[in-house]
Amino acid sequence: MARYRIATIEGDGIGPEVTQAAMAVLAEACGASTLAFEMLEGGAGHYVKSGAVLPEDTFAGCRDADAILHGAAGLPGVVYPDGTEVGNDLHLRLRFRLDLYANVRPIKLLPGVLSPLRAFEGGGIDYVVVRENTEGLYASRGAGVVLRDEIASDSLVVTRKGTERVARFAFDLAARRSGAPRDGRRRVTVCDKANILRSYAFFRRICDEVHAGYPDIAIDYAYADAITVHMLKRPDFYDVIVAENMFGDIISDLGAATVGGMGISPSGEIGDGHALFQGAHGSAPDIAGQNAASPVATILSGAMMLRWLGDRKGDASLGAAADRVEAAVATTLREGRAVPRDLGGRASCTEVTEAVRRALA
Structure with missing residues (x-):
């Protein structure tokens, strides 16, 4: 074996x-x-x-x-x-170092778990957030500038290569899934702020280009602020959501809260050759060693x-x-x-x- x-x-x-x-x-x-x-x-x-x-x-x-x-x-x-x-x-x-460019966060309400969104219990929440994992705002990690202890700045980085590959990952994932609970439609929702920043408009445009190769999968768009409302009011609409690094980080935690919290939320960080898997929660040192963790x-x-x-x-x-x-x-x-x-x-x-x-x- x-x-x-x-x-x-x-x-x-x-x-x-x-x-x-x-x-x-x-x-x-x-x-x-x-x-x-x-x-x-x-x-x-x-x-x-x-x-x-x-x-x-x-x-x-x-x-x-x-x-x-x-x-x-x-x-x-x-x-x-x-x-x-x-x-x-x-x-x-x-x-x-291992180029784990797709952070994958399933958001699924499990049987027996109470959701704060009671209207969607019984199978109404089942989608995946795919977060670009190597660039975006977090590309400034360790490289931001603090000037004269008066001004701090970090750069938002969006590249064609990075966006193309995470968008392709999201569409490939949607092709393997059964679609959104509401209508069974396979779709990828692009989460951005394309109405405000050129970097996000570029992110959306590249996702559109990738979508052209997936005619059987619908594409949808949501601004990062608006999607936080939609994830609470109509989570059954979503199938796969793709987002820049920081936005994906934020909305995946919100999604986890709707299905029982971080203690039951899995995650994977996946590249072309390597992958890392861990719970979405932190180290919770306040309960460490007490046999109390989920x-x-x-x-x-x-x-x-x-x-x-x-x-x-x-x-x-x-x-x-x-x-x-x-x-x-x-x-x-x-x-x-x-x-x-x-x-x-x-x-x-x-x-x-x-x-x-x-x-x-």
Whole structure:
């Protein structure tokens, strides 16, 4: 049986707990001999000890692995001299060095989860935010200017290459999906501020050009401020949303809030040759070591990893395992077998993990 090398960085705070939970579930779903988890150092805690948030041997391990699984990173007060957080720099460095240009955030209301948008419970929220991950406003990371301690500036960068490839990723994803819950229509919504800034008008124009190669998929447009209203009032309209880096960061967190919160929201950072998967939440150091964290986001991120790896390697068994993991999580939540605390339940991280494993078995 094939063995796939998974570079695994537990990181900080609740990172080790949720990573171990995901590893246990994935091993249950795939069989113990399918995935080889290679544990690597990195994160804010490692920076405090060694001065390196991402050691070179960890980067090499990630570069050479079949996929990357990450827990969480960041600790209070651990910052660089310019005030930016050390923990975030772990996956940012991996993102830029491995060219993980598409940040993929599924927004799906799971069975048994109460949404603040009660009118859409029962299958009304199921879309994906695809965020350009290597440029936009965040391309200024570490390169902004502070002049005379009076003026600070960062540059917004939008390139043809970057926009073309993330737009193509979004349209390809829409082609594989079943369409929006409201009407079954496959569509890509371009989120921008093309009415104000030339950089976003350029982003929209490039998306239009890419759309010409996908005549069976509809294209839609929404300004970044307006889409925050639409995501609350008509989330069932959306199928795939593509956005510049910062806008995608903001609206994906809003989407997560409508389906139960960050604790059950998975994410993937995907390039042409590499991919990293982690829960969308932070390191939550206030509950670290208390067995109180929800492992659901990391478990579902692991399912995303299996599906990506199965597609890349032509291994249908990994896609089937991903389906089983997602079904087991849905069963666990729908039947109330173990409801994590951030969803109003009392189950510990360990109890949720074991309930998902039992549902798999």
